[in-house]
Amino acid sequence: MRVAVAADHAGFSLKQVLVAALRARGHDVQDLGAFDATPSDYPDFAVAVARVLSAGAAERGIVVCGSGVGVAAAANKLPGVIAGMCHDTYSAHQGVEHDQMNVLALGARVVGEALALEIAEAFLGARFDGVARHLRRVEKLRALEARWGRDG
Numbered sequence: 420m421r422v423a424v425a426a427d428h429a430g431f432s433l434k435q436v437l438v439a440a441l442r443a444r445g446h447d448v449q450d451l452g453a454f455d456a457t458p459s460d461y462p463d464f465a466v467a468v469a470r471v472l473s474a475g476a477a478e479r480g481i482v483v484c485g486s487g488v489g490v491a492a493a494a495n496k497l498p499g500v501i502a503g504m505c506h507d508t509y510s511a512h513q514g515v516e517h518d519q520m521n522v523l524a525l526g527a528r529v530v531g532e533a534l535a536l537e538i539a540e541a542f543l544g545a546r547f548d549g550v551a552r553h554l555r556r557v558e559k560l561r562a563l564e565a566r567w568g569r570d571g
């Protein structure tokens with residue numbers, strides 16, 4: 420799967436682990452930084468991933484900051500992005516199956532590397548189930564996006 424990944428300084432170390440592990444598992448990973456732990460601003464990196472998703476150049480994104488909150492909020496500002504912060508595997512796959520989540524937000528100060536990898540794999544392994552009630556709800560999200568005119 421084509422996956423775009425980025426992190427701020429707080430997520431840098433976990434992002435390095437995720438990129439290496441996901442590549443080793445056969446995913447086509449685009450690493451959009453940060454490339455060191457110099458203090459930085461999470462919107463810059465979350466939006467880099469969201470732009471790729473919004474343009475259809477990757478199927479999924481993973482964004483990492485300290486808590487996961489900031490990167491989730493920033494990624495959700497761009498059209499076509501449904502980002503969710505997940506620190507458990509259930510939310511990571513269910514968010515895709517029901518809600519068509521296409522960006523996973525992780526908090527590197529919240530979860531350890533092993534759990535983060537399991538969460539990422541649960542996310543990447545899941546597919547939207549297309550059930551009518553889930554589709555109806557996602558279409559309402561898209562209508563909200565169109566009405567309030569988000570643009571990247």
Ligand SMILES: O=P(O)(O)OC[C@H]1O[C@@H](O)[C@H](O)[C@@H]1O
Nearest residue numbers: 427429461484485486487489
């Ligand atoms: O390292 P500092 O700047 O204290 O905290 C940065 C983190 O705090 C939150 O905004 C984000 O989670 C970000 O990664």
